[in-house]
Amino acid sequence: MMDEYYRYEYEDNGQYCYPHTHILKNKLDIHDKEQLFKAEQELSSARYFEISQRPIPGDFSLQHLCAIHRYLFQDIYEWAGKIRTVDISKGTIFCLTQFIEIEFKKVHDWIIANNYLKDIDDKEEMAKKLAYLIGEINMIHPFREGNGRAQRVFIEYICKNSNHFDIDFSKTTKNDMILASKESSVLNYGPFEELLYKCLVDIK
Ligand SMILES: Nc1ncnc2c1ncn2[C@@H]1O[C@H](COP(=O)(O)OP(=O)(O)OP(=O)(O)O)[C@@H](O)[C@H]1O
Numbered sequence: 001m002m003d004e005y006y007r008y009e010y011e012d013n014g015q016y017c018y019p020h021t022h023i024l025k026n027k028l029d030i031h032d033k034e035q036l037f038k039a040e041q042e043l044s045s046a047r048y049f050e051i052s053q054r055p056i057p058g059d060f061s062l063q064h065l066c067a068i069h070r071y072l073f074q075d076i077y078e079w080a081g082k083i084r085t086v087d088i089s090k091g092t093i094f095c096l097t098q099f100i101e102i103e104f105k106k107v108h109d110w111i112i113a114n115n116y117l118k119d120i121d122d123k124e125e126m127a128k129k130l131a132y133l134i135g136e137i138n139m140i141h142p143f144r145e146g147n148g149r150a151q152r153v154f155i156e157y158i159c160k161n162s163n164h165f166d167i168d169f170s171k172t173t174k175n176d177m178i179l180a181s182k183e184s185s186v187l188n189y190g191p192f193e194e195l196l197y198k199c200l201v202d203i204k
Pocket residue numbers: 090091092138143144145146147148149150174177178181182185
């Protein structure tokens with residue numbers, strides 16, 4: 001049928017999913033969505049615990065974010081730590097694959113220009129800068145899956161490195177995270193500022 005012939009799926013699952021499904025191919029060879037979700041949560045949480053105790057060293061570049069992603073998802077996906085090769089959207093269209101590196105370079109340059117946010121000791125200002133940063137990283141969405149978890153660790157490391165704040169994302173909810181992300185995609189960083197302000201903890 002013509003319809004079928006011209007059909008174009010924005011999210012081309014061919015490379016990443018088992019044939020005719022939306023289940024990501026995985027090292028555990030789980031073909032059930034719920035089961036995969038559960039295993040992914042458990043395994044990445046265990047890895048998260050390790051690298052929140054012993055941070056992965058890096059310079060806050062894309063390579064650093066990739067190293068974080070690789071560590072978190074090493075047990076689950078072959079492509080852990082590798083930037084995606086397909087374009088994806090969640091209503092919001094994320095950065096096209098060919099621009100991921102160049103766009104992240106801009107983010108990295110901004111981090112350097114802002115001295116890794118090390119000089120900021122005012123919570124409101126820190127929330128503002130972090131809102132911009134997480135919003136930008138989220139719009140790049142470098143990975144096929146696991147962007148939220150990787151970018152939150154990245155932000156945690158920025159805070160650790162700053163010596164003024166810790167950040168505790170358990171003080172917010174997944175839903176608020178998504179709402180703030182959606183707003184930041186239309187350049188309204190207010191909700192992310194508010195969310196991050198709630199999560200920032202002064203280091204005494
Ligand atoms: N409609 C949207 N527009 C923009 N960003 C969105 C949208 N929906 C979700 N997000 C962002 O994408 C992230 C989820 O990305 P992904 O599924 O790749 O990673 P994840 O590790 O499973 O994330 P999470 O643990 O937050 O669910 C969310 O944390 C949120 O920041």
